[in-house]
Amino acid sequence: MEKIVEGRTISLKVNEDVVATNLYNLVETAKAYVESSGEFEQLVLDMSNVGFVDSKGITFVVGLYKMANARGSKFKVVKLRPEIHELFTLLNLNQLFSIEKV
Numbered sequence: 001m002e003k004i005v006e007g008r009t010i011s012l013k014v015n016e017d018v019v020a021t022n023l024y025n026l027v028e029t030a031k032a033y034v035e036s037s038g039e040f041e042q043l044v045l046d047m048s049n050v051g052f053v054d055s056k057g058i059t060f061v062v063g064l065y066k067m068a069n070a071r072g073s074k075f076k077v078v079k080l081r082p083e084i085h086e087l088f089t090l091l092n093l094n095q096l097f098s099i100e101k102v
Contacts, residue, residue, distance in 0.1 A: 001013065001014050001015065001026060001029045001030065001033070002015065003033045003037075005037070005040075008039070008040050008041040008042070009040065009041060009042045009043075009044060010033070010034070010037050010040045010042070010043050010044070011044040011045075011046055012030055012033060012043070012044070012045050012046065012064075013046040013048070013049070014026065014045065014046065014047055014049060014050050015049045016049070016050070017050055017051055017052040017053070017057070018047070018050055018052070018053045018054070018056075018057030018060055018061070019052060019053070019054045019056065019057055020054055020056040020057075023056050023057070023060055026060055027060060027063070030060075030064060030067075031067075034064075034067055034068075034071075039071070040071070040073055041073055041074065042068075042073055042074040042075070042076070043064065043067070043068040043073055043074070043075050043076075044075075044076055044077075044078055045061065045064055045075070045076070045077045045078070046078055046079050047077060047078070047079055047080050047081075047084065048078075048079035048102060050080075050081070050084065051081065052084075053084055053087065058091065058093075061077060061088075061093070062093070062096070065096055065097050074097075074098075075097045075098075076097055076098035076099070076100065077093075077097065077098070077099045077100070078099075078100045079100065079101075079102050080099060080100065080101050080102065081101075081102060082101055082102070085099060085100075085101045
């Protein structure tokens with residue numbers, strides 16, 4: 001995962017599938033990045049390099065949303081592959097936060 005800071009926006013770019021086997025490292029890395037960033041207006045999750053998301057991966061994304069929300073920041077997920085975008089829409093995640101396709 002890469003962290004990119006642009007003004008008051010933090011982008012986290014995931015470079016692997018968001019699945020149970022990768023979850024611990026993703027959570028720990030994301031938490032460290034967010035906690036070390038101070039105040040920010042928006043947290044963006046860039047999933048352009050993600051090919052698959054399982055149920056544990058969904059909990060990771062929702063956890064990031066909650067982390068941003070607890071800090072009073074906006075959250076959005078960008079560059080979703082069409083099939084992952086469809087999954088997020090079916091789960092009504094677009095009601096919690098903004099999601100954008102590739």
